Every structure is written in C-alpha cells, then in structure tokens.
Amino acid sequence: MIDPLVLRDDPDLVKRSQVARGHAPETVDAALAADRGRRAAISAFEELRAAQNAFGKTVAQAPKDEKAALVAEAKSLAERVKLAQQAVTGAEAVATEAMSRIENIVIDGVPAGGEDDFxxxxxxxxxxxxxxxxxxxxxxxxxxxxxxxxxxxxxxxxxxxxxxxxxxxxxxxxxxxxxxxxxxxxxxxxxxxxxxxxxxxxxxxxxxxxxxxxxxxxxxxxxxxxxxxxxxxxxxxxxxxxxxxxxxxxxxxxxxxxxxxxxxxxxxxxxxxxxxxxxxxxxxxxxxxxxxxxxxxxxxxxxxxxxxxxxxxxxxxxxxxxxxxxxxxxxxxxxxxxxxxxxxxxxxxxxxxxxxxxxxxxxxxxxxxxxxxxxxxxxxxxxxxxxxxxxxxxxxxxxxxxxxxxxxxxxxxxxxxxxx
The missing domain is CATH 3.30.930.10 (Bira Bifunctional Protein; Domain 2)
Incomplete structure (x- = not known):
C-alpha cells in the first residue's frame, strides 16, 4: 500500500499517478473517504473506551446502595463500546479495500500511457x-x-x-x-x-x-x-x-x-x-x-x-x-x-x-x-x-x-x- 500520509497530504499526487496508470481518479477520493471513516470510528471507540474506564472507577468507589443502578449503566456503556469496536473493524475493512485499489505511486519521469507507450x-x-x-x-x-x-x-x-x-x-x-x-x-x-x-x-x-x-x-x-x-x-x-x-x-x-x-x-x-x-x-x-x-x-x-x-x-x-x-x-x-x-x-x-x-x-x-x-x-x-x-x-x-x-x-x- 502507499503511505497514508501521502494520500492525506497530497491527494493530487496520488490522483496523477492513478491517471497515468489508466485508473479513475475517483479511486483516490474513495480511499480518502474510507480513511476518514476509519479514523472517525477509531476516535469514537477510544472516547467510549476512556469513558468506560473512568466510569468503572466511579462504580468501584460508589456507595453500596448506588451500585446496582451504576452497574446497569456500566453494562449499557459496555455494549456501546462493543458496538463501537465492531464499527472500527468494519471501517478498517472498508479502508483496506479502498486503499488496495491505489497502486504504487509512479516515480517522476515514468512515461504515461499503456503497453505501447514505453x-x-x-x-x-x-x-x-x-x-x-x-x-x-x-x-x-x-x-x-x-x-x-x-x-x-x-x-x-x-x-x-x-x-x-x-x-x-x-x-x-x-x-x-x-x-x-x-x-x-x-x-x-x-x-x-x-x-x-x-x-x-x-x-x-x-x-x-x-x-x-x-x-x-x-x-x-x-x-x-x-x-x-x-x-x-x-x-x-x-x-x-x-x-x-x-x-x-x-x-x-x-x-x-x-x-x-x-x-x-x-x-x-x-x-x-x-x-x-x-x-x-x-x-x-x-x-x-x-x-x-x-x-x-x-x-x-x-x-x-x-x-x-x-x-x-x-x-x-x-x-x-x-x-x-x-x-x-x-x-x-x-x-x-x-x-x-x-x-x-x-x-x-x-x-x-x-x-x-x-x-x-x-x-x-x-x-x-x-x-x-x-x-x-x-x-x-x-x-x-x-x-x-x-x-x-x-x-x-x-x-x-x-x-x-x-x-x-x-x-x-x-x-x-x-x-x-
């Protein structure tokens, strides 16, 4: 795969390479969108995970008569974390598939065109x-x-x-x-x-x-x-x-x-x-x-x-x-x-x-x-x-x-x- 930082920082370079290879530039737009979706999913998961860890400490320190309600809330939060983790897995699969359609960036000076354009x-x-x-x-x-x-x-x-x-x-x-x-x-x-x-x-x-x-x-x-x-x-x-x-x-x-x-x-x-x-x-x-x-x-x-x-x-x-x-x-x-x-x-x-x-x-x-x-x-x-x-x-x-x-x-x- 290509460097994700190059994709994010210089998508026009990647598009020029894809076009030179005879591929549609839209493959780059799709990869960028998938990369954004993957990072957003990871961010959402990490935020929920952090909240879950913090809430766990709250539950541990809560008075006995409050724990039952807090435990139920913790279970709900755990389910949300699980769903967020599944979302990350799905987003990563989409991003990997989109990135796989981006071929290596051609070196400057490589001729454009097909088989007969060497x-x-x-x-x-x-x-x-x-x-x-x-x-x-x-x-x-x-x-x-x-x-x-x-x-x-x-x-x-x-x-x-x-x-x-x-x-x-x-x-x-x-x-x-x-x-x-x-x-x-x-x-x-x-x-x-x-x-x-x-x-x-x-x-x-x-x-x-x-x-x-x-x-x-x-x-x-x-x-x-x-x-x-x-x-x-x-x-x-x-x-x-x-x-x-x-x-x-x-x-x-x-x-x-x-x-x-x-x-x-x-x-x-x-x-x-x-x-x-x-x-x-x-x-x-x-x-x-x-x-x-x-x-x-x-x-x-x-x-x-x-x-x-x-x-x-x-x-x-x-x-x-x-x-x-x-x-x-x-x-x-x-x-x-x-x-x-x-x-x-x-x-x-x-x-x-x-x-x-x-x-x-x-x-x-x-x-x-x-x-x-x-x-x-x-x-x-x-x-x-x-x-x-x-x-x-x-x-x-x-x-x-x-x-x-x-x-x-x-x-x-x-x-x-x-x-x-």
Whole structure:
C-alpha cells in the first residue's frame, strides 16, 4: 500500500499517478473517504473506551446502595463500546479495500500511457545478419537435441516442454553463470519455496488485476509462485531489518509457474511463453533513499550478463499503465530474436519503493532510531527464455550453435552440434 500520509497530504499526487496508470481518479477520493471513516470510528471507540474506564472507577468507589443502578449503566456503556469496536473493524475493512485499489505511486519521469507507450533508452550490440536462412530456436533446439515440445505436451499439455541433453546443460550453465554474477555483487544465494500463503502473494501485489495468471491449490490454500520475488519478499515479513551496512541482497533460484491466461494464440511455438520455467531472481531490501540508485545497479548487472552472452538488446522504460501494481518504475531489457525480427523481453527490473514493505510490515531503523518501511526491488538475472535468443543469435548454417565464450566454463562445450 502507499503511505497514508501521502494520500492525506497530497491527494493530487496520488490522483496523477492513478491517471497515468489508466485508473479513475475517483479511486483516490474513495480511499480518502474510507480513511476518514476509519479514523472517525477509531476516535469514537477510544472516547467510549476512556469513558468506560473512568466510569468503572466511579462504580468501584460508589456507595453500596448506588451500585446496582451504576452497574446497569456500566453494562449499557459496555455494549456501546462493543458496538463501537465492531464499527472500527468494519471501517478498517472498508479502508483496506479502498486503499488496495491505489497502486504504487509512479516515480517522476515514468512515461504515461499503456503497453505501447514505453520509452526506448538505448540499444546495445549489433543485430546479427546471416548469409543463410535462419532457423528459429525450436528448430535449432530439436537439431541439437535440446528441446522436446512434443513429449512436453504429451506429459503435461500445451506450453510445457522438456529440456534434454545440451538443453538441460545450457539452462543450468546459464543459471550458474548468473549465480556467480550475483555472488560478485554481494547477493546471498537462496533456494526458495515455490508454494506460498495467500497473505504473501497478496502482500507482493500478485493477487490484483493479474490474479488469473496465478496457479492456486484450493485444497491447501496455497499459491504457486510466478517468480521467487514473492517468497523473497515474504522472507522478512513482520521484521525490522538492519540496513546500516547497506542493502540486503538475495538471489533466489526457483522454478516458476504462470497460467498465461489471456495469451491464447500468442507465442505458441517453442519456449517463449510457457507455464513452467526456471529463473534466478535478484531481490533487494534497501533504504528508500538508496532505492533509485540500487535500481540502476540491478539494471547494470542484467546488461553485463547479456553483453557477456553476445546478445543484441535494448532497454526500455515501461509506461505507467503497463506497470504491475507494486512497481513505481520498471525497466525491461529486450533481446533481438532474429527469426521474429523483433526485440523480445528477456528480463526486467522493478523498483517497488515501500509499497510491498508496507503490506508485509518490513521496516528498518532510520534517522533517530525510528522505524520506517524499507524499499524492495527485484530483477531477473537469468531465465529459461534466454535460451531462445542464445540459440538464434549464435546459430551457424549447418544448424550448430556457437557457445558464447563467457558461458563455456559453465557448460563445458564450445559448440552445440546437430545430432547425427
């Protein structure tokens, strides 16, 4: 949630953010009204509670012949206190619901608009040009024995796959290369749970508009995560962190699951858009004053990975209307996919400021020792989809694929050769 003080003191700022995201400004008015109702209910309850405490002393000190009447009055007052407490509970529920419709306040400079209104910040690397008919990643993956979509569908259905042989080795090599990059950046490696409780999923903002993308196990009331960001955000729930030594950085390695609802007919060939994949996710708890600088560091680590792998890419600043509810700013890094003649997202990094931390009650001690919410940030350092750009970018005329030099120590191969 956003800072309630910002909502009360600068509602116009919140309205501008909501409008930039494509939401009605009336959501802010509704949240303000609900907040006033909640505070009024609390005030009324506290006044009655104080009166009840004072009256209790009066009853205790009253002469014996007056106590019967006073006790009856005390019971009436107790009933009013009970009703006032119920009113507080109801008002808090209304306020929580109204506040949940207010998404994180976008950072100044984030472009307004929707999916197509991003701002391209830079392009890096030369787009590969081939003097032979280029094969797509699935054709290449089948040639070198790396990808088996047919048996994936037989076992699990559409958008599932097997990585086999050099395909499995390639993914593990990518993850290990990313892990070494993370370790050099001061990240603590984590293997995280992939099933989480509803309050953790809700606290990170994944049960909002895109809840239909999430798998839920109804019998257990647990959710399968679409990113280890969820588990890592919940790791320090209800804690006060020590950030005196700088940000706390974690690198979560996990399998991720997404329903891909609404993607019928999109990217049905190959492993670009699938239900299950592996990912190494960077997650950071930082002092809010350091969050924007940390965001740029995450982006730089992502770019260093793509450059080391010899991939051509661009960095885009995502428009407000295409941000998730928790993100105040997000950069996507899109790699060139030759057979599509387009840049496709390989990785992203988001600054969630204090939005998730307020929901999950994660704080640190700021100036004067007072506790305040931390900022949370996330960014992907490697994932299964990177195989798409790697195979297509480094393919050769005979169907072989040159392994980027930086990846060879992790894979143990210089070339992926077609099966004979």
């Amino acid at each position: 701002v391209e910040l830079r392009r890096v690397g030369d787009i590969p040009i081939f003097d032979f008919p280029a094969r797509d990643h699935l054709a290449l993956g089948e040639l070198v024995g790396a990808i088996d979509m047919e048996r994936g569908a037989k076992v699990s259905g559409a958008r599932f796959y097997f990585l086999r042989g050099v395909g499995a080795r390639l993914e593990i090599a990518l993850m290990n290369m990313a892990l070494q990059k993370a370790l050099a950046g001061g990240f603590t490696p984590m293997v995280v749970p992939t099933l989480v409780r509803p309050e953790i999923m809700r606290g990170t903002g994944f049960l909002g508009e895109h809840a239909d993308e999430v798998y839920r196990l109804e019998a257990d009331d647990l959710y399968l995560v679409g990113t280890s960001e969820v588990a890592l955000a919940g790791y320090h729930k209800d804690e006060i962190l020590d950030l005196s030594g700088g940000p706390l950085r974690y690198a979560g390695w996990s399998t991720c699951y997404r329903r891909e609802a609404g993607s019928h007919g999109k990217d049905t060939r190959g492993i670009i858009r699938v239900h299950q994949f592996n990912k190494l996710e960077m997650f950071v708890y930082a002092d809010p004053a350091d969050a924007e600088a940390e965001h740029l560091r995450l982006l730089a680590w992502q770019e260093e990975m793509l450059q080391a792998l010899g991939l051509s890419y661009r960095v885009i600043d995502i428009a407000a209307g295409d941000l998730g509810s928790s993100a105040a700013r997000k950069y996507d890094v899109e790699a060139w996919v030759p057979t599509q003649g387009a840049y496709r997202e390989l990785t992203s990094t988001s600054n969630c400021t204090t939005y998730q931390a307020r929901r999950l009650d994660i704080r640190h001690r700021g100036e004067g020792g007072r506790t305040q919410p931390v900022a949370t940030l996330n960014g992907t350092l490697a994932t299964t989809r990177w195989i798409v750009a790697l195979l297509e970018t480094h393919q050769q005329a005979d169907g072989s694929v040159i392994v980027p030099e930086a990846l060879r120590p992790y894979l143990g191969l210089d070339v992926l050769e077609p099966l004979r």
